[in-house]
Structures are given as structure tokens and as C-alpha cells.
Amino acid sequence: MHRFANPAQFNRLADVILPWAIGAMVLLFGAGLYYAFWASPPDYQQGESVRVMYIHVPAAWLAMFTYMVTAAASFTALVWRHPLALLAGKAAAPAGAVFTALALLTGMLWGKPMWGTFWVWDGRLTSVLVLFFLYLGYMALWQAIDDEEKAGRAASILALVGVVNIPIIKFSVDWWSTLHQPASVIRLDGPTIDGSMLTPLLLMAGAYQAYFVVVFLWRMKLEINRRKLSVARQAMMHAPVGAE
Amino acid sequence: MMDPLTIPGDVKFSSSVRVSGSALACRRGGRQVFENLNFAVQAGDFVRLSGKNGSGKSTFLRCLAGFLPFQNGEFSYCHGDDVHRALNPDDFLLSGHQNGLKPNFTLRENAKFFAKLMTGTAPRADTLGHAASVFGLGALLNEPVQYFSSGQRHRAALMRFALVSRQVWLMDEPTVGLDAENRAVLAQLIVAHKARGGIIIAATHDPMDVPGDTLDMDAFQTRNSVVDEDWL
């Protein structure tokens, strides 16, 4: 456990992974976008607008995935007081907020042709909006308290409270019959979606995932360096006793 | 003024109690406030915490009360052979910079609530009256605290020590704003508590007329800078 507690060690690990992740991201986005916009058929029902799906669905998946990462980091930080875990949550959250915003926006754009309205107050949509506010609250708490340690732990408590929302997002479509369609890929009895659509979807999901890894590691390194700098600055400021 | 020695429900505290710490350190807001602090007190001891402004007296008291964790070192609260890692809430009283009084409530209501909060039972009327009289607050018992002068308010906060019987007293600047007469009463109260086997740790800049040790917080300031080496 404490092998990773060492920020220097983590930095080295990140330096090894980052180039590979960037490479994977570029390749997957290239292939995914090609399949999504050129090499896949339009839907017999939805026509060309089905292509929004390849942006929308992975964004929604990653929004939830990132939240779980943040929550797991928060749990680790609160229970084991792991210093890097706090930073992990802080590094992941903005990416999650972006994914959530993307899922909301693409969903709204898609909703206009599909349902004839940008927005309905159904369980799925509402709970995703709540997810977005949770990300904002998490980041705002980090900002609001000056003591980093304290700020991080307060934000972590909020992140754990918000975990309740994740199953609601996932299962709201099953619990309430609403406009939004139920899961067709991630389900117990296997995907029910056609292969020609599944390929670009999975490629795009992989691309988003790689993008997340890149952003996450990058921000972790940034946070670690910032922390280093402030430790060093404090060391300088308070060097001799009673220097005032 | 009644004799503060005769606190109702007076008990002799266990003489086998010992509070000690070695190599204690505390950080606050990312800064090392004190480090390498060693101390030991036992039943019947009075310790005066001294030190410059910002040397960490209040911080140390809050650590002892369990609000802040010690980042380092070993703290122990021994009760005969029982060793605990923190003071037991049933065994200490704390008075801090703020006085914890509700301005709308009368002194009586404030005192009653404090006693109930700490012991679960309302104080007897005579206990309460006596506790108030220690600091000469008898006449103010039915006045809302918001009309008190600053010294009266501070005395109202100190009343807790005469109201609830606990072995360890943690006092942050108990002499602030007290007039000469009440400083003498405070000293008497502490001496009486010592005699009962109580332990008093008091942070103050004023001299106090009580025999005991001094723990100088200036001695535990960080000599070399805080470098959390993990981060470099």
C-alpha cells in the first residue's frame, strides 16, 4: 500500500504510463470517430441522428465511472488517510464533470429530434443533473476551505454521500418507465445491440477511457508538483525561528 | 463569598491518574505548530502553559481535548494500569476562547444545560446557586447572558468548573478580563482542585498564584523548517 504513498514513486509510474495512454487515446479516437461517422450504417428508425449515440453513451458511462473513481479515492482517503488518495479524487472530478456535461448536452440535442423536447423531468435525466451538481459541489468544497487536508476530507464526505445517486442513474430507467431507453449493452444477459453499432460504440468508449487516464495522470502530477512547491515555499518562509 | 473549597458532591479523585506525551507534534493549516513536545502530569498537578502569541498553547489544549490529532509521538492517559490513547470525555472539562454561552438564555438556563450535557442530570438548585456564588454571579443567575459585561461573561464560562466535577481541567486563558478579586477566586479554586487530586492545565500570559510547573511552548517551536520529505 505505502509503496504508492510515495509521490515520487507515483510520478515515475505516471511517466511510464502516460506516453502509452496518449498513444492509445489518439488511435482509439481516430478509429472510433471514423467508424462512428463514416463506417457505420444509419439506424433504420433514427436515421443519421443515431450517430449522437457514439458521443453520448460513452460520455454517460464515463461520467458514472469517474464518479466511482472519485468515491473510491475518497473512501481510501478517509479510512486510511492516504495522502495521494485525496489528490486522486481532486484530479478525477473535473474530468467527471466534463463527461457529465457532455452526456447532458448531447442527450438534450438528441432529445429534440427523438422526443420532441430538449428536456423532460424523468428519473434518468434528473439523476444525471444531480450528478453534475455533485461534481460541482465536490470541486467547490475543495476551493472553499483553505486547509488542503481539511478541504479534501470534507469533499470526500460529500463524494461518499453522492454514491447513492449512482444506482439511481443506472436503474432509474428500469424502475420507472420513462422516455429514456433501458440498457442494451451493459446488462446481465449480454448486449442486445447490433454488431455494426457495437464496434464504434466500444471503440469510442475505449477512447474516452484512455482520455480519462491521460487527464487523470496529468492532473495528479500537477497536484503533486503543486504540493511539492508549497511545501518547499513553506520550508523557506518559516526557516529561522521567530524571523518576524 | 462562599469558600470554593466546599464544592457540593465533592470527591477525592483517583491518585493513580497520569497524563503524558512524548515527542508530540501538531500541524495546522499545513504548518507545524509545535513538535517534540514531552510532558507528564499526574493527579494533583497544576501546569501553566506559557509561550508567545501563536506558539500553540490553544492548539495543544485542543489536541488534548481530542479535537485535533497529534501528528506524531505518543500520547497516553493512564488510569492505574488502564492506558488510553485519549482523554475520556467523562474525565475532563474544557474552557476555550469562546465561552459557549447562549446570549438569549439566562445564566441559570445556560448552567443547567451545561450540567445536563456533561452528566445527564440537572444540577440541584443549591449546587447551582453555590457554583454561581463562587464567582459572585448569584445576583445575575436570572439575567440573560447578553447583558453581561465581558468579565461577567467570562466568569459565567468559568462557572462550569465549580458546577461539574471532573478530574482534568483544560483552561485556555482563564484569567482574561477578570478583576483582581476574581483572579484570586480562580487561584483558590485551582488550589482546591489540586488538593482533591485534580489535574489542571492552563494556558495563560498572566502570572497565577498557584504552585506548579510551567510548560513553555516556545521550547517546542520548529527549529528547522517543515519538510515533509515524502513530497520532495
Added chain:
Amino acid sequence: MMDPLTIPGDVKFSSSVRVSGSALACRRGGRQVFENLNFAVQAGDFVRLSGKNGSGKSTFLRCLAGFLPFQNGEFSYCHGDDVHRALNPDDFLLSGHQNGLKPNFTLRENAKFFAKLMTGTAPRADTLGHAASVFGLGALLNEPVQYFSSGQRHRAALMRFALVSRQVWLMDEPTVGLDAENRAVLAQLIVAHKARGGIIIAATHDPMDVPGDTLDMDAFQTRNSVVDEDWL
């Protein structure tokens, strides 16, 4: 630490200033706080207000500052031959129980605003730096006040006296929470102000190492109960 005597923009105050009152009385919350108070101070005087808790020291200072009316008697502020019925806002500074600092603002922002509020102009950087150094706050100028220890906060409030030049200083418990070193600085600051022809009226329970008179508020307590004859 710099010499507090050398306050920038130092002036010699008019020596013809005299503040006095005769048979003053004040009521608060329906109670007579003091009555029959006579006093007179002039340029270069230090007066220590003493008296028991609740004897009306803070109340008297707030009357002088014009917050509360005197219910009785004659107050006068003479400037040569000019006689006023109240202190002129341009001529005095007050520090009370609360310190008037905004916790979110840094010490520098707080001090700058105070100077602008009182004089209309921002203080020069060196004036501000010097004023901070008087109470050893130089290193804390850019820290938000909310992270100060209680003594540091109180020193930050006292900084106003080194920042803005006014003849009359009204100080309510200026020594509270100060460590020994800073009490000495405060005494020096007051002595220097006296030498400039300043007037200092300070309510405190602590001894202060400044030559001057003592005004004992205990002497002006109501002997018989408050009977408002208008109502009879």
C-alpha cells in the same frame, strides 16, 4: 523590532486640548451603570480605568466615543477656547472588545481599509510595514486574519494606533491575550504617545507600566437603588 517612538508622519499634538466631565451618569438596559463621575484629562495624560467587572468601564468608553448618551452631567471637549459637547471623530481612535477585523481579508487589506476609513487616503507601504512591525506582525501581513491566534488577532487590532495618528486613544482592555514582550511594546507605544501630547484612556485589569492616573469606576456605582423620579 523597530522603535515604536518613530511613527512616520509623527506630529506633536496641540497641548491645549482638555477632555472633562462632571457629574456624568449613564443608564443601560434600564439600570444606572455609573453616576456622579467627574474626570478631567489633558494633552499628555494617561488614565487607567479600573474597577470590578461590570462597573462600567466599557460603557464609559462607549459614552466617550459617542455611541451612548450621558444621561446626566456635563461633558466637554475643549480645544483651546473651542468647547464641544462630544469628541470630534477626526480626533480619536477606539479599540473595543471585538477587534473589527474581517477574517477573510489579509492583515494588509484590513489595515489599509482602516486607514482609508479614518483618513480618506491609503497608507504608504512603508507606514503600513512599520505599523505592522511595532507588534511584530510583519511576517503576517499577507495572511488572512482568520488563521491568527487570539493574541495575534488582538495585536492586529492594536495596530491601528500605530497606523493612524489621532490625539485621543480610547482603549478597552488593550492588554488582553498579549504575551509579555508585546505588553512591553504596548506600554512603550503609550509612553511615546504621551510624549507627543496624546491622551490615552485605557480600561484594563492588568497593571500597566505607564505613569499616569487611575480612575476607579467602583467609586461611581449607584449607592441606592435606581429610582427614576419622573415616573413617580
Added chain:
Amino acid sequence: MNQSNTPSHASIFTAIVRRDVSLAWSQGGGSLLALGFFLIAVSLFPFGVGPAPQVLARIAPGVIWVVALLAAVISLDRLYQADFEDGSLDDLMVSPLGTLGIVTAKVLAHWLSTTLPLALLAPALAVLVNLPDGAYGTLFISLIIGTPALSLIGSVGAALTVAVRRGGVLMLLLILPLYVPTLIFGVGAVDAVISLTDPMPHLALLGATTLVATVVGLLASAAALKLAME
């Protein structure tokens, strides 16, 4: 220990609940503020929206529930902040009852003194906004079931922001999104009755929300409060 009898936790608990209720109702307490806000805000709506009965009736359940939410939020600002500022939170936290007990007592007191009275007042205010006749009972029941969740969820936000000076906005941002399920199920139940369908599924979900809020809210508040004391 030294005490011959260890303090009774039940009576400490009761003492705190009583104190908080009486503080909330004393001059300047939060309950009257919340009720006053509820009353005045609801009665401003006919001025704002115009007195046309069918428009008012259409929006009545929503207005009542939304304003009740806002009133609860306003009173929450001081749930822990007031005790924190005057130092009595220190005393509470070192009491033998322990943090979880303290939090439970304070939330219960908040419900009893502030959010429950909102529920009791609501039917009277519903007249002002012309709620359809059959819906009064359901409005009342939905509020009775839903208001504990308002206190519980609010407690988390209040505890998380104690350490932040005047953290009001932040609290708003943290709490209101979490109130959304309560709001939706609450209004859903009343609307169901108005449109002559079954309100039970809504009420059941509302109850479930309150139950989840009880567990999560109390634990999270206790953790947040400990953190704030550092």
C-alpha cells in the same frame, strides 16, 4: 472512572433536543424565521402570478413544496454554525454522548422545531394558493413523510460548511440538488391525487428517500462535524 454512575445518554440526548427546540423558538431563533419565510413567500405568489384561481391551483403543490424546501434551507444555515461561533459546539463535542448522538439530537430538534411546523402550516397556506379540495390530506402526509429528509440532508450540508465562514452559498449548492428526489416524489404524490391516480407509489418512494437520508445523513454529518472541529 471517578463518577460513581456513568451519565445516562438518554437524558443527555433529551437535554440537547429540548435546548435546541427552545433556542429555535426563542427570539431570533430559526423556526420563526423559516415559518415567517414560508408564510410570506407563499402569500407573495398570488401577487406575482396574479390571482386567477385555475393558474394558482395548477401550481399550488409545486409552490408549497418548493417554498418549504427554501424555508428549510434558510434555517439550516445556523444548525451548527451558531453553536460553532459561540463555542458551545466544543462543549457538545466533548460531551459523553458522542458525535453521532449529538448529530441525531440536533437533527431531531431541527425537525421538531422547524421542518415539522412547516408541514403543519402547509394546509393553511395551501388555501392561499387555491389547492384543489381533495389534495389537502395528501399534501400534509407527503410533507410529514418528506420533511425529516429535509432536516437530515440539510444537516450534511450544514456540517460540511461549518468550517467555511458564512458558507451559505456552498451549503445551498450542496443541499438543493440532494433535495430534488424528495421534491419530485412529494409533488408527484399530490399531483397524483389531483389527477385522480394513485399517490401510493410516490409516497413509498418518498419514504424510501427519507430512510436512506436517515442512515447516510447522520453518518456523514457526524464525520463532517468532527472534521470541522480540527
Added chain:
Amino acid sequence: MNQSNTPSHASIFTAIVRRDVSLAWSQGGGSLLALGFFLIAVSLFPFGVGPAPQVLARIAPGVIWVVALLAAVISLDRLYQADFEDGSLDDLMVSPLGTLGIVTAKVLAHWLSTTLPLALLAPALAVLVNLPDGAYGTLFISLIIGTPALSLIGSVGAALTVAVRRGGVLMLLLILPLYVPTLIFGVGAVDAVISLTDPMPHLALLGATTLVATVVGLLASAAALKLAME
């Protein structure tokens, strides 16, 4: 006097306005709270009332104005109270500027930092509640004319209740009834445009209300504040 030059009142005035604006926008200040409240409260209405566009459009002007009023009231609680509690009101009151100047500076700062931004944010929020297209301009103008009155009238209530600890309720009860004329003329102007009649009479009355509030509000606030310091 001793000072060679008497202090410039204009620059003291500016210093206070600046300080108050920056405090209001700093962490935990009242402006963000009011704007956050405005934003969240308005967006809760579609949850509560349901998203039916024509219902929302019908109540849009009223909802925006009522919630703006409530947001202003929330921020007023601290207009003088915060300075009173930390002792800086003492300093303000003994400054050479004098009480009327202080009050004017603080009310101006409140308008600039809090109620004016409400007016600026309103058109954006109007989208959420589906305000009819032609009414955005009038909504905006009515708020620009009306918001100074919110700060001015609010200041009287805030000053009267400084001395009363946490006098929130009292303030609410004092202020909100006085807000009713502003509310009626403000909503009246917007409704007039929607129903294709002339909004000018409403706007003129709104302006008159604000003028009266200026004179009466400043004088009454100054008097109340002096009283509070005793």
C-alpha cells in the same frame, strides 16, 4: 484640528463601497449566496410545477420577481449584522464620514454587488421558466428600476434588527410587506407587455416607488443604526 488636511469624504465613501463589494463577492459573501439562491430556486420551479411550457410561461414573471425579492432578503440579513458582530460597525460609525454617508455607501454597495446582479442574471433564468419572447427587455428594465428599492427598503429592516440578535424574522416581517408595491408594479410591467398593453404606467410607478424609498430608506436606516449602537 491636528490633521493638516481634513479627510476627503468622497474617498472614504469610495473606500467603503469598494470594501463592501469585495466582501460581498469574497468567499462566503452574500452576493454569491443571493445569486445561487436565485438560480437554484428558479430552477426548482419546473421540478415542482412540472415542465408544461404554457403553465411556466404564465407564471414566469411572477416567479422571477418573487424569487428575486426573496434572494434580496436573504442577503440583507448580513448587511449590517456582520459588521456589528465583528466590531467593525463601531469603526465605521466613528469615521469622519458620518452615519448617513456610511449608510448610503453600504446600500450602494449592496445594490452594486447583490441586487443589480440579480437583475443581470434574470433574463438568463427567464429561459428556464419559459418567459414569452417579447418580455425579456421589460423584465430586465423593470428589475433595473426596481432593485434599488429592494436594497433601500431592505436596509431599513436590516438596520432596525441589528441590535436584535439574529433578528431575521423580524426583518422579514418588516421588509416583505414594504416590498409589495415594488413587486406589483414590476410584475405589472412585464405582464402588460405579454398581454400587449403599455408597460409605461407601471414602470413610472415603479420608478416613483424607488425614489420614495431612496429618501425615506436612507434617513430611516441612519436613524435606526445610531439607535442600534447604544
